[in-house]
Amino acid sequence: MKITLLGSLGHINQYVIPALVKAGHEVTVITHSDKRVDQIKKLGAIPAVGSMDDEPFLTKQFTGADVVYLMLSGMSSDPLNAAKTQGQVFYQATKAAGVKNIVDLSSIGADRPYEMVGTLSFYHYIEDALSQLKDVNITFVRPVGFYSNLFSSIAMIKQQKQLVSTIPADIKREFVSPQDIAETVTALLLNTPKGHNVRYVVSDEATGQEFLEGLQKELNMPELKYVTITDEQFEAALIKQGMPKSVAEGFTIMTKSQRTPEESYADLRAHQPKFGKVKLADFIKIFGAVYRGETEGHANTIADK
Numbered sequence: 001m002k003i004t005l006l007g008s009l010g011h012i013n014q015y016v017i018p019a020l021v022k023a024g025h026e027v028t029v030i031t032h033s034d035k036r037v038d039q040i041k042k043l044g045a046i047p048a049v050g051s052m053d054d055e056p057f058l059t060k061q062f063t064g065a066d067v068v069y070l071m072l073s074g075m076s077s078d079p080l081n082a083a084k085t086q087g088q089v090f091y092q093a094t095k096a097a098g099v100k101n102i103v104d105l106s107s108i109g110a111d112r113p114y115e116m117v118g119t120l121s122f123y124h125y126i127e128d129a130l131s132q133l134k135d136v137n138i139t140f141v142r143p144v145g146f147y148s149n150l151f152s153s154i155a156m157i158k159q160q161k162q163l164v165s166t167i168p169a170d171i172k173r174e175f176v177s178p179q180d181i182a183e184t185v186t187a188l189l190l191n192t193p194k195g196h197n198v199r200y201v202v203s204d205e206a207t208g209q210e211f212l213e214g215l216q217k218e219l220n221m222p223e224l225k226y227v228t229i230t231d232e233q234f235e236a237a238l239i240k241q242g243m244p245k246s247v248a249e250g251f252t253i254m255t256k257s258q259r260t261p262e263e264s265y266a267d268l269r270a271h272q273p274k275f276g277k278v279k280l281a282d283f284i285k286i287f288g289a290v291y292r293g294e295t296e297g298h299a300n301t302i303a304d305k
């Protein structure tokens with residue numbers, strides 16, 4: 001098969017590309033950096049340098065592909081309009097290229113409004129734009145929160161021996177690893193189900209208390225505490241770190257939504273996904289290695305090696 005992937009040598013593609021190449025497929029990988037060209041070739045894939053917001057470039061890369069993988073990357077100071085524009089670019093490019101099969105990396109929360117899930121609702125604009133392609137097979141892959149988001153706790157653990165969150169320690173939360181997302185994405189690229197479908201991806205579930213207890217052992221830090229802060233304190237901290245107020249608000253609402261798992265995970269539960277392989281205990285070991293500086297954590301993809 002001819003397969004075109006957005007996402008360069010990112011956290012998910014570091015597993016997807018070798019699996020597809022090994023299975024004998026012709027894989028084109030889009031990067032917006034000349035620096036990745038040799039690394040992509042080394043993996044046995046074909047590099048295509050250009051940006052995901054460049055519609056004529058995407059149309060060219062998608063033409064002749066049996067299936068394409070779409071995703072969003074990077075932070076924008078205006079994520080709402082960035083998602084709306086990107087949705088239109090994906091729609092126009094896949095339509096003009098005559099693509100018949102699409103796997104789109106979306107997110108949990110893509111089905112709900114801004115007031116309920118904040119930033120996550122922006123994925124809805126991509127799903128909506130692509131949903132206009134009536135005679136195209138599309139699976140919207142909706143991962144839950146990445147384990148790697150928890151790396152943002154490292155600075156506070158180092159400074160104050162505290163895990164700080166707006167989500168109380170006894171609330172169950174769902175987590176996913178890029179490895180488990182990659183397994184789902186690879187299978188869907190090779191066999192995209194007919195029609196428009198949603199596939200949730202989740203690796204494990206755990207409370208903040210379970211994460212705390214795992215870290216106390218892994219970091220040999222029995223005094224590590226879990227501290228719950230208010231939404232206002234959380235938003236103020238994001239703004240202090242340099243995040244625009246509107247973006248910080250979206251993140252605060254997104255985090256707040258996890259305090260009511262019966263609502264935030266309702267559609268996920270209705271789809272009954274099986275748990276993936278990477279468990280909280282596996283992630284805690286990775287967290288320990290990142291904490292101790294033995295590995296680079298979220299930034300550590302094959303692109304960095």
Ligand SMILES: NC(=O)c1ccc[n+]([C@@H]2O[C@H](COP(=O)([O-])OP(=O)(O)OC[C@H]3O[C@@H](n4cnc5c(N)ncnc54)[C@H](OP(=O)(O)O)[C@@H]3O)[C@@H](O)[C@H]2O)c1
Nearest residue numbers: 007008010011012031032033036051052072073107145146
């Ligand atoms: N964090 C979460 O909890 C969560 C939850 C649900 C969904 N998600 C989604 O999952 C995504 C992360 O997936 P990932 O970790 O595999 O990706 P990633 O590592 O964040 O990014 C993949 C690569 O895309 C390339 N890229 C960035 N901007 C580009 C552009 N304008 N045009 C073309 N390529 C561009 C970059 O590589 P080059 O420098 O080589 O171009 C980047 O390394 C997030 O962006 C989000 O959409 C995240």
